[in-house]
Amino acid sequence: MNLDLxxxxxxxxxxxxxxxxxxxxxxxxxxxxxxxxxxxxxPLDFIDGPPDEPKIVTKEKAGKNSITATVRCKSEPEAILSNGREKGIWDLCLILSYLSGRNVFLLENERRYQHIVHGFDVVRSWQMPQAAEIAWSNRTNFRSEREMRPLWYFLHLNSSSDAEVKALLGCVALEIIQRVENERSHAALPDGFEKLIEKLKKEIEQSEVEDQDLRNRLKSAVGKWGSESAAQTFRNLLIHYELIESSVEGIPLRRVRCISEMRNRIAHDGDFAIPDWIDDAQRRKDAAIFIAARLIPAMVMEYLNRKFGLMQLNRVQRNSGIIKEYIYKGTHEGMQIDGI
Incomplete structure (x- = not known):
């Protein structure tokens, strides 16, 4: 149901x-x-200045769920993008849901998806078969349940009409991505460092501190010594994805830090970070909403697009461009967000 080409x-x-x-x-x-x-x-070729109103390509409407296609398979494989016992049709529906921005499902699952809320498509409808075939062949790039969770959360994000829930799902997904990618590229600690940490933990456990909970918290804190900060880990992620240069500085660097802080605050405190480089109060609010509602989901998409091997597609590259454009220019597709 709901396959839209x-x-x-x-x-x-x-x-x-x-x-x-x-x-x-x-x-x-x-x-x-x-x-x-x-x-x-x-329009890109206006002569007398920009028009007062944009041209509406499609209007929003609630619509309804419909069976738009049928599917056949002689020998069905097991699902990969699932933590259950589903067959490969589950993976196919997840891939088509991600690419189209809407829930694509079998009739038997209609009750599960009876609400009609969806996001924008990742690729245009005419590219769907090509993109879906590429994504299908790269399903094995998701090597653990943890690596799959950002996909599941992103699909739930698209299916929710609650702005706060969407923001939370995006931030939690990005936090998982940050940890997954950091573990993969994490540099080894200096020789002897891990032994030193273990020695300190042992001394804490054998200390005169009577409160076991306090001893556990101290050992946990010591165990984190030597690790990069969350902000540095996020910056490294952007460098790894070639979204920023390692030499980024000034306002672009402050935007990077704000995106990282936004993820952390929403995921852990339910609060927004403040883009403090912007003087105008309304602009600050608009920028914060843009980061939470547009930039962070775009970062999740960047991870998923790379996992699915879709980076060669033009519309997918546009997603990367949106992230770069805001970080370096403070704009979104040429329109001012920060106002500076």
Whole structure:
């Protein structure tokens, strides 16, 4: 249900892995009844200044769930993107849900997805078969349940209409990503450091401090010595993803720190970080909302796009460009966010 390849797609059937997908005969009629988000566009060649209003490409509407395609498979594989016992069709639905921005599911799961809330697509509808085939072939890049969780949380983020829940899911997903990527690239500690830490822990345990809980907290604190700060880990993540240069400084560096602090505050305190380099109060509020609602989900998408091997696609690269543009210019697709 809910597979959306846009109006009048140039193909009516395609294959993803072992699955053959066929659009239903009345697809065009049903597609027009699916829910849609508002899309706007601004002309790039205006002469007399920008227009007062953007051109509306599509209007928002609630729509309804519909069976828009059928799927066949001769020999179905086991699911990889799941912690249960689902078959490969589960992975296929997750991939199509991620790429299309809407929940794609089997009729038997309709009750689970009876609400109609969704996000924007990752790739355009005409690229869906190509992108889905690439993503399917790269499912094994998710090597643990922990590495899969950002995908699950992102899909829940798209399905929620609650702004605070969306922000929380995005921040928790980003925190997991940060830890996963940091563990993979973490440099070894100096020789003898780990032995020193263990010695200190042993001395704390054998100390005269009677409160066991306090001793445990002290040992935990000592165990974190030598580790990079969360802010440095996030900066390293951006460098690893080639979203910033290692020499980043000034306002761009403050934006990087604010994104990291925003993730930390929302995930742990339910509060927003303040972009303190912006003087205007309304601009500060707008920038904070933009970071929480747009930049952090874009960071989660960056991780997922890399895992799925989609980085060669133009629209996916646009997501990377959105992150870079804000960090270095304080704008979003040419429009001012910070106002400086």
């Amino acid at each position: 846009g109006p009048e797609p140039p193909f009516r059937k395609f294959a993803i892995g072992p699955y053959q997908i066929d659009l239903v005969s009345n697809y065009d009629e049903l597609q027009a009844e699916l829910s849609s988000l508002r899309r706007e566009t601004w």
